[in-house]
Amino acid sequence: MIxxxxxxxxxxxxxLFGVNVLTFVLFFIVNSxxxxxxxxxxxxxxxxxxxxxxxxxxxxDLPLLWNEQQRGFDKVKQTIFFQKSINLFTFxxxxxxxxxxxxxxxxxxxxxxxxxxxxxxxxxxxxxxxVALMMxxxxxxxxxxxxxxxxxxxxxxxxxxxxxxGQFVIGKLLKLVPISGYDDGLAAIKFLILPxxxxxxxxIGSSARWYRTLFLEEVNKDYVRTARAKGLTETQTLFKHxxxxxxxxxxxxxxxxxxxxxMGSLILExxxxxxxxxxxxxxxxxRQDFAIVRSMVFLGSVLYIxxxxxxxxxxxxxxxRVRLS
Amino acid sequence: MIVLWTDGLLFLLVLMIVSLGFxxxxxxxxxxxxxxxxxxxxxxxxxxxxxxxxxIGLMDSIHFxxxxxxxxxxxxxxxxxxxxxxxxxxxxxxxPFSAYLYSKELIRSEDGVQRWTYSRLKYGGRHLIxxxxxxxxxxxxxxxxxFVKGAALFGFVFFLLWGLRKQQNKVLLPNKTSKAVWLxxxxxxxxxxxxxxxxxxxxxxxxxxxxEDVFYQTVKSIRTGxxxxxxxxxxxxxxxxxxxxxxGFFRGWVDDVIQYIYTTLNSIPSVLLIAASILMxxxxxxxxEDQFTNLVVRADMRLFFLCLILGVTSWTGLCRLLRAExxxxxxxxxxxxxxxxxxxxxxxxxRHILPNVMHIVLISVVLDFSSLVLAEAVLSxxxxxxxxxTYSWGNMINGARLEMAREPIVWWSLLASFLFMFSLxxxxxxxxxTVRDAFDPRxxxxx
Numbered sequence: 001m002i003x004x005x006x007x008x009x010x011x012x013x014x015x016l017f018g019v020n021v022l023t024f025v026l027f028f029i030v031n032s033x034x035x036x037x038x039x040x041x042x043x044x045x046x047x048x049x050x051x052x053x054x055x056x057x058x059x060x061d062l063p064l065l066w067n068e069q070q071r072g073f074d075k076v077k078q079t080i081f082f083q084k085s086i087n088l089f090t091f092x093x094x095x096x097x098x099x100x101x102x103x104x105x106x107x108x109x110x111x112x113x114x115x116x117x118x119x120x121x122x123x124x125x126x127x128x129x130x131v132a133l134m135m136x137x138x139x140x141x142x143x144x145x146x147x148x149x150x151x152x153x154x155x156x157x158x159x160x161x162x163x164x165x166g167q168f169v170i171g172k173l174l175k176l177v178p179i180s181g182y183d184d185g186l187a188a189i190k191f192l193i194l195p196x197x198x199x200x201x202x203x204i205g206s207s208a209r210w211y212r213t214l215f216l217e218e219v220n221k222d223y224v225r226t227a228r229a230k231g232l233t234e235t236q237t238l239f240k241h242x243x244x245x246x247x248x249x250x251x252x253x254x255x256x257x258x259x260x261x262x263m264g265s266l267i268l269e270x271x272x273x274x275x276x277x278x279x280x281x282x283x284x285x286x287r288q289d290f291a292i293v294r295s296m297v298f299l300g301s302v303l304y305i306x307x308x309x310x311x312x313x314x315x316x317x318x319x320x321r322v323r324l325s
Numbered sequence: 326m327i328v329l330w331t332d333g334l335l336f337l338l339v340l341m342i343v344s345l346g347f348x349x350x351x352x353x354x355x356x357x358x359x360x361x362x363x364x365x366x367x368x369x370x371x372x373x374x375x376x377x378x379x380x381i382g383l384m385d386s387i388h389f390x391x392x393x394x395x396x397x398x399x400x401x402x403x404x405x406x407x408x409x410x411x412x413x414x415x416x417x418x419x420x421p422f423s424a425y426l427y428s429k430e431l432i433r434s435e436d437g438v439q440r441w442t443y444s445r446l447k448y449g450g451r452h453l454i455x456x457x458x459x460x461x462x463x464x465x466x467x468x469x470x471x472f473v474k475g476a477a478l479f480g481f482v483f484f485l486l487w488g489l490r491k492q493q494n495k496v497l498l499p500n501k502t503s504k505a506v507w508l509x510x511x512x513x514x515x516x517x518x519x520x521x522x523x524x525x526x527x528x529x530x531x532x533x534x535x536x537e538d539v540f541y542q543t544v545k546s547i548r549t550g551x552x553x554x555x556x557x558x559x560x561x562x563x564x565x566x567x568x569x570x571x572x573g574f575f576r577g578w579v580d581d582v583i584q585y586i587y588t589t590l591n592s593i594p595s596v597l598l599i600a601a602s603i604l605m606x607x608x609x610x611x612x613x614e615d616q617f618t619n620l621v622v623r624a625d626m627r628l629f630f631l632c633l634i635l636g637v638t639s640w641t642g643l644c645r646l647l648r649a650e651x652x653x654x655x656x657x658x659x660x661x662x663x664x665x666x667x668x669x670x671x672x673x674x675x676r677h678i679l680p681n682v683m684h685i686v687l688i689s690v691v692l693d694f695s696s697l698v699l700a701e702a703v704l705s706x707x708x709x710x711x712x713x714x715t716y717s718w719g720n721m722i723n724g725a726r727l728e729m730a731r732e733p734i735v736w737w738s739l740l741a742s743f744l745f746m747f748s749l750x751x752x753x754x755x756x757x758x759t760v761r762d763a764f765d766p767r768x769x770x771x772x
Contacts, residue, residue: 018589026601031608039608152758156695156751158702160722161743168729266596267703282707285600293601300594308592 001316008312012305016089019301023294024085033060033080036290040097058097058291059083084294093295098287102295105280112182113264113276116192120199121261124207125254127200129243132211136219137238148212154205163271166198180272195272199265214249218242248318255314259303263296327399329625331552331632332386338559339383358684358763366502368759373509374752377517381544382551388621399621407541409525413448415536418728421737422464422527424450449528467526468519475518479511531737533724543741545716550749553632553701553711554694560636565643566686570678572644573651574670580648587641595638596707602634603627603709624712631704631711635697643689650682684764691760695753702746718742 037054038046055061062080087094093102135144171179177194218224219242227237264278273279277296284292349355362368385403404411418427425443432444445451453459483497490497498504520540523529530539572583590598606627610617617623654660655678663673704710705719706726713720725738 014585015589015592018585019593022589022593023601026605030605031612035608035612039611152754153751156747156754157743158699158718158722158746158750160702160706160719161739164722164726164729164739168734172729260594263594266707270707281597281600285604286708288604288607290604293597293604297593297597297601300597301592304592304594308588 005309005313008309012309015305016298016301019298020085020088023297024081027290027294028080028084036060039288058095084291088295088298093299094291096284096291097289102292106277106295106299109264109275109277109280110262111276112188112274113269113278114261115188116195116199116268116274116276117261117264119192119196120265121254121257123196124200124203125250128204128207128211129250131204131208132215133238133243135208135212136215136242137234139216139219148209151205151209154201155209156205157202159202159267162198162202163267166194166201167271170194170197180274182272182274191272191274195268195274199268211246211250214246215242218246251318252311252314255310256304256307258310259306260300262303263300327388327390329386329388329622330629331556331625332388334556334559334629335383335386335552338555361763362759364500364502365759365762366505367755369502369506370509371752371755371759373506373513374748375756377513378547378551378749378752382548385545385548399619403544407544410538410541413528413538415446415448415528415532417532417534417536418735419446419449419528419532419536421529421531421539422450422460423531424453424456424460427735446528449532450526452526464523464527467523471519471522472515474522475515476511478518479514483507483511530741533721533738534728539721539738539741542716542721542738543718543745546718546721546742547745547749549628549711549715549717550698550701550746552628553635554697554753556629556632557635557639557697558690558693560633561640561643562686562690564636565640565647566679566682568640569644569647570651570674570682573648574655574674574678576652583644583648587644590638591641596704596709598638599631599634599704600707600709603631606630620714624715627712628715631701635700639693639697643686646685646689647682650685651678654678654681684766688757688761688764691753691757695750695757698746698750698753702742718746 033055034051037051037060041050041054052061060080062083084094091103093106096102096105131147135147138144167179170176171194177190180191182188182191215238219238224237224241227241228234232240262277263281264274264276266278266282268274269276269278270282281293281296283289284296381403384406385401387402388399389401390399391405416426419425420427424446426446429441429443431439431441433439445456450456450460450463453463487497498507520529524538524540528538528540530543533539533542568583568587572580610623610627617626660673660677663677668676701710701717702719702722705717706723710719711717721738721742725735725742728735728738
């Protein structure tokens with residue numbers, strides 16, 4: 001077990017390195033730092049001096065991969081690749097293009113993101129499983145048919161409309177909760193209710209349908225028939241046997257996204273002006289702040305790889321049949 | 326005639342689908358799933374709706390410059406037909422079917438008195454003398470006329486076909502499904518005729534901030550949605566099929582390398598990868614302005630890049646499915662037999678493996694379509710989607726969102742994009758379900 005986990009850890013290193021090289025190519029080779037400087041400073045009439053200054057301030061004036069002017073190990077060290085990409089491995093995100101410390105920003109903005117993403121995930125899971133179980137319990141009835149139709153309809157609506165509609169009806173017409181904003185501590189709850197509800201409703205369509213197929217696959221298996229033959233009622237078999245076994249794929253699917261919850265949701269946060277990492281990313285994209293986008297790409301991949309690792313481990317815990325090889 | 330990148334690829338795709346259809350015609354093993362699709366009422370109705378969208382999208386993909394036009398503007402066939410709507414531009418917002426502007430302004434009447442009131446629209450309902458009393462009646466009359474026109478056209482074609490079928494002693498409407506299909510066609514044809522007729526006299530779905538007809542905008546957006554939904558799959562399919570089959574078939578180091586590539590790509594959150602790539606495309610375009618002089622060409626290039634990037638980020642899912650399926654197939658008896666008989670590996674891959682994973686490809690293509698259309702709206706909202714000058718539902722929502730705070734609320738842009746996007750995605754979802762039920766062997770014995 002320990003050996004397996006260590007091996008998975010070691011596999012994560014080449015993956016992260018690959019991500020690093022990819023972002024490096026994307027950000028520095030496709031367009032040179034000169035191009036970025038011109039873009040930031042405005043297109044025309046930029047003097048060479050201004051471009052040089054801009055690069056110097058942000059440390060983009062080094063060579064890309066190999067510094068001839070330095071000696072010894074510094075030949076590799078004093079380069080953009082080492083300074084900007086390798087340093088990410090130690091979670092030193094450096095300074096954003098507008099001069100703020102990215103690491104401090106991330107630490108501060110992580111919590112609002114989590115405050116919205118975690119309740120959405122938990123409530124969503126509960127609601128979706130309940131709905132799916134109900135559909136399976138009433139299978140082959142009009143109730144099931146109409147709820148499938150409803151699911152397909154819910155699936156076909158863009159998440160933007162859920163947000164706009166929710167804000168309009170609950171926030172503006174009924175005035176139950178504030179339309180947008182955020183506050184520290186417990187006062188944040190009234191700002192969080194609406195986004196959580198909206199993200200749960202937006203997810204019901206596809207998730208409940210998917211869970212339903214998982215449950216239906218289990219329902220037709222032999223052990224369920226045996227359970228019924230023993231004289232258990234339909235609800236007993238469903239909750240006792242079907243639910244437990246169908247939960248395995250559901251839970252492992254959830255484990256992958258657990259670490260990514262820190263990244264927050266891009267559109268929800270920006271619609272509700274919640275100061276989380278999602279809106280941070282969007283702001284960076286709109287301001288074309290390359291340093292922040294690069295850091296977020298790296299952070300996202302790290303979290304995803306952690307998620308993969310957790311999935312592997314959780315498989316071995318919930319399903320004893322899976323032997324580690 | 327001007328062929329933009331996405332136009333060319335879109336027509337290439339149509340050509341490929343048509344030739345594939347000819348190639349597969351009469352193939353025995355496809356009869357059962359096709360018959361199943363044909364007998365599904367919801368699936369066929371969805372297909373008719375999709376077909377309508379595709380026709381509009383294809384009409385919007387034939388671009389040319391008008392010969393006697395001085396503005397040097399590239400327009401499409403759809404633009405050409407919609408010239409009256411395109412050119413009837415108002416001053417600013419106006420509600421659907423309204424004859425007045427949305428907001429009050431200062432008007433000087435003939436006797437020199439200035440008044441603060443709603444002024445009449447330049448085009449919408451200009452034929453009315455007194456809109457308050459005449460409008461409802463006029464709309465009903467114009468709508469009925471358009472409906473009759475559409476119904477007449479439909480009736481003509483319908484009875485022609487009916488007569489032809491009758492001569493051969495066949496029935497045109499043998500079952501409920503074909504009745505539903507014809508009914509849908511009837512509703513679509515006469516409905517669009519009604520809308521087209523009305524839109525020359527009124528702004529059916531109002532006008533937007535700069536006074537452009539919202540109905541025209543939302544119809545133009547259909548092409549953007551279709552391009553994103555289809556071209557992306559065109560780009561991702563070769564990657565997914567080649568890598569997936571190779572990884573599953575050869576195992577060993579090939580498998581390791583391919584797995585490494587797709588895990589790496591997968592581990593970057595796709596929105597961020599798309600954002601980073603689009604930022605880079607923007608920088609590139611800003612620094613090479615001379616290559617993108619024409620506004621239409623520039624917007625089209627960005628649309629194409631978006632499809633490219635979406636394709637690169639989305640092939641991993643299908644690749645993994647294909648890899649697993651190929652691993653299962655290579656242990657099958659017929660593949661083993663082929664290997665034992667000394668059939669070359671290339672031939673095994675093409676003749677024995679590829680056709681047997683095609684149902685997975687088909688299912689995932691139709692399933693992905695709707696999610697790509699939805700993704701476009703979200704991406705455009707974050708400003709990393711299509712060019713701001715391109716008509717798209719995402720851009721329409723983005724523009725309308727800022728007007729939510731107005732009183733009374735400007736709702737028609739949202740409604741228009743919602744209606745069209747919803748019907749396209751719903752039709753695509755229903756059709757995808759039908760295709761999956763028909764082609765997935767695991768669901769084959771459920772009926």
